[in-house]
Amino acid sequence: MIWYTGDIHGQVRRVREGILRYDVQPGDTVVVLGDLGLNYHGNARDRRRKTEMEQIAKNAGVSFFCIHGNHDMRPWHVPTMRETERYGGRGWVEDAYPHIFFARDGEVFSLEGRQCIVCGGAYSVDKNWRVRMGWTWFDDEQPSQEIKRDVEAALERLGWKVDTVLTHTCPIKFTPTEAMFPGLDQSKIDKTTEQWLDTIEDRLDYNHWFCGHWHINKHAGKLHFLMENYETIE
Numbered sequence: 001m002i003w004y005t006g007d008i009h010g011q012v013r014r015v016r017e018g019i020l021r022y023d024v025q026p027g028d029t030v031v032v033l034g035d036l037g038l039n040y041h042g043n044a045r046d047r048r049r050k051t052e053m054e055q056i057a058k059n060a061g062v063s064f065f066c067i068h069g070n071h072d073m074r075p076w077h078v079p080t081m082r083e084t085e086r087y088g089g090r091g092w093v094e095d096a097y098p099h100i101f102f103a104r105d106g107e108v109f110s111l112e113g114r115q116c117i118v119c120g121g122a123y124s125v126d127k128n129w130r131v132r133m134g135w136t137w138f139d140d141e142q143p144s145q146e147i148k149r150d151v152e153a154a155l156e157r158l159g160w161k162v163d164t165v166l167t168h169t170c171p172i173k174f175t176p177t178e179a180m181f182p183g184l185d186q187s188k189i190d191k192t193t194e195q196w197l198d199t200i201e202d203r204l205d206y207n208h209w210f211c212g213h214w215h216i217n218k219h220a221g222k223l224h225f226l227m228e229n230y231e232t233i234e
Contacts, residue, residue, distance in 0.1 A: 001028045002111045002233065004166075005071060006130040008224035010037030010045075011032050012052040012181035014228065019060050022230040025059025029111065033212030033226060034168035035068025038100070038138055039078055050086040050097045057099035060181060064100045065111070069168045069212065075102045080175040087111060089118075103166075105143055106150025114163040114233070119143055119151050119197075122169035122213050123190040141172030142193050153201070161205040164233070169194055174223050179216040208233060 008015060015030070023031065029162055038050050056065060065087065068074065075092035081102070083095050089107035093100065103109065103118045110116070124130065130137045133229040143151070155162065170176075172194035180186070189192045199212045201209070209223040210231075 001025065002031060002114075003028060003230045004031045004033065004210045004224065004226055005036035006028065006033050006217075007071075007215065008037055009035055009071065010040065010049050012049055012056070014054050018228070018230050019056065019062065024060060024062055024230070028061075029063045029065050030230075031065045031111070031166060031210070032067065033166065033210055034067045034122075035071040035212060036066055036069065037071060038066075039073040039075065039102075040071060042073060042136075043171075047096075048058070050094070050100060051167065054097040062099070065109075065208070066100060066102045067166055067168055067212075068102070068105060070122040070124045072120075073136075073138060074140055086117070097112060102150065105147045106154055108154050108162070111164070112233075115158065116164040116166055117151065117154060117158075117162050118166045120168040121147075122193055125184060125189055130132060141199055142190070143196075144195045148196060156203065160203050163207045165200075165204070165206050165209040167197060167209070167211045169197065170209075170225065171197040171209045172217065172225060173198055173201070174220045176214050176216050176218060176220070176225060179214040179225075 034038045080090040086101050087109040089109040091101050091103045105119045109118055127137055214225055215227050216225050217227050217229040
């Protein structure tokens with residue numbers, strides 16, 4: 001079975017609790033929709049968290065399928081990552097943490113027989129604060145033009161029909177305004193990724209769309225926003 005859940009932000013305890021709460025079974029895959037906080041600091045803190053995640057995977061008999069978030073370093077910047085193929089598509093894994101797979105944006109994967117297109121990344125609304133504090137911010141947090149072309153080319157090959165879309169943020173028409181930070185000047189927020197996803201959503205024939213980023217659990221039509229909740233497709 002495939003389970004979908006939202007941002008972790010390094011809180012590995014929530015993963016353990018979620019697997020128990022939702023009775024995730026050995027052999028299941030848990031899709032995390034970005035902002036894992038496992039490739040964030042680039043130091044021993046990341047390694048400790050990944051060690052914990054790997055142990056959870058081994059104990060529960062599950063695997064993690066991870067989407068890129070705006071609070072995640074791109075996998076190719078992590079020296080110990082190697083490219084590999086799983087679920088019918090390409091991504092990255094580290095030999096020390098073989099149960100944690102980081103999916104490549106623009107790839108099409110097969111999860112329980114369902115074709116899924118992946119595109120992570122988003123704009124960090126806390127960018128200025130993070131930079132001011134000297135905290136980590138990634139200038140390649142949003143999908144590049146190359147990634148967007150890869151996504152569109154993959155969908156073209158599929159005839160613009162796919163079962164499931166896995167992204168970090170959402171098409172702009174579905175923006176959950178109730179989850180916006182109060183007092184934040186929205187005119188200064190870069191919404192180009194959400195606007196581009198809107199053009200994808202307009203053309204695409206799909207059954208399910210899962211995203212994280214907004215720290216909310218909500219359904220809007222075929223779109224599922226996830227944070228703490230775990231969901232699966234019956």
